[in-house]
Amino acid sequence: MSETMRQYIDEAESVLLHTYNRYPIVLKRGEGVYLYDLDDKKYLDFVSGIGVFALGYHNREYNDALKAQIDAITHTSNYYYNVPAIEAAKKLTRVSGMDRVFFTNSGAESVEGAIKAARKYAFLKDGNTDHEIIAMHHSFHGRTMGALSVTGNPKYREAFEPGIGQIRFAQLNDFDSVLSCVTDKTCAILLETVQGEGGLYPAEEDFLRKIRALCDERDLLMILDEVQCGMGRTGTLFAWQRYGIKPDLMTLAKGIGCGVPVGAFLMTERVAEKSLAAGDHGTTYGGNPLACAAVAKVLELFERDNIVGHVREISGYLEEKLDALVSEFDFIRLRRGVGLMQGLVFDRPVAPVIEEALKRGLILINAGPDILRFLPPLIIQKEHVDEMMGILRESIAAGKGAL
Ligand SMILES: *Cc1c(COP(=O)(O)O)cnc(C)c1O
Numbered sequence: 001m002s003e004t005m006r007q008y009i010d011e012a013e014s015v016l017l018h019t020y021n022r023y024p025i026v027l028k029r030g031e032g033v034y035l036y037d038l039d040d041k042k043y044l045d046f047v048s049g050i051g052v053f054a055l056g057y058h059n060r061e062y063n064d065a066l067k068a069q070i071d072a073i074t075h076t077s078n079y080y081y082n083v084p085a086i087e088a089a090k091k092l093t094r095v096s097g098m099d100r101v102f103f104t105n106s107g108a109e110s111v112e113g114a115i116k117a118a119r120k121y122a123f124l125k126d127g128n129t130d131h132e133i134i135a136m137h138h139s140f141h142g143r144t145m146g147a148l149s150v151t152g153n154p155k156y157r158e159a160f161e162p163g164i165g166q167i168r169f170a171q172l173n174d175f176d177s178v179l180s181c182v183t184d185k186t187c188a189i190l191l192e193t194v195q196g197e198g199g200l201y202p203a204e205e206d207f208l209r210k211i212r213a214l215c216d217e218r219d220l221l222m223i224l225d226e227v228q229c230g231m232g233r234t235g236t237l238f239a240w241q242r243y244g245i246k247p248d249l250m251t252l253a254k255g256i257g258c259g260v261p262v263g264a265f266l267m268t269e270r271v272a273e274k275s276l277a278a279g280d281h282g283t284t285y286g287g288n289p290l291a292c293a294a295v296a297k298v299l300e301l302f303e304r305d306n307i308v309g310h311v312r313e314i315s316g317y318l319e320e321k322l323d324a325l326v327s328e329f330d331f332i333r334l335r336r337g338v339g340l341m342q343g344l345v346f347d348r349p350v351a352p353v354i355e356e357a358l359k360r361g362l363i364l365i366n367a368g369p370d371i372l373r374f375l376p377p378l379i380i381q382k383e384h385v386d387e388m389m390g391i392l393r394e395s396i397a398a399g400k401g402a403l
Contacts, residue, residue: 030057108142231255
């Protein structure tokens, strides 16, 4: 490592709040599916900024659209209309079949908004303020107080209790456990269509259909968090689209901006009519023309280049290669995931493999201590999968002592 990079890392550790154990590289630029650090060392990226850079780095058309928007205007406040927000919302509603969009600046904020919409919907029905939300164990919805309160991982919540309250946790894919959480105060059921941080657990079709039916029967709101699994990652634009159901509310972020901080929550007209009204919710930056120009461009490129079709094709190849590893190494228990959101479940911690991979120019991440997670840019080709597999094999061999 160069002296310059070493120095930056030391400085970072003296001025940035230490809320992350960071890997010892300073990233400078990206090109396609590759990243470069300050020393110009090249890395194949199978994390894409945690499911963000769907279109890869340095996409010319995306960059040009943002540059043009910077020269026009980047912020207006929500008291006025701006064209990129209108264009982005038109595209998002068309591709999702949802009716109304509220733009946010992150995934956690999208979840906050969905929780507020659900509470207001229930409040308008009976005037009560003690409504409950059912969320899932092992879920992850973000780090702000509301999003944290519905995150089913006590480790993240413990020091920050009390949360917003009135939250009950059920077991993913166990409909009886959901039923046992339902009371006459329940107003919404919230889940990730595919759990990301919690370990790449897809919600099963039958489970989703039963939740949909339960919500219809009792007028509860079904909220699907698609912050990580949305935007094409699983081989449909939104993961729920493969199951023939539709949520009442959906949260987005990560991939929809491809590098610009932006999120959104979407709802059907039925919910919009009877929930958040003027004055109920707001944000200074949310829906700004710069972020929305990014969303509009991303959706345009997704459609033109059939990114979702490409994910369906290439993910079969990735699955095949990962499955081969599962048969090869007895300490790799199984592969789990959908599309380009995959995990290899080890019977031991994966940290040594990630460290060895980084040394060899491959960026990987975990999901919990013993799951190796793969969230590559959606534009990867077979040759990138092959390159990744080569480095991964070497990294497993090198990390074996520590494994
Ligand atoms: C990352 C994530 C969030 C939080 O998004 P931030 O932009 O980090 O606030 C929420 N839900 C899911 C499913 C996520 O993966």
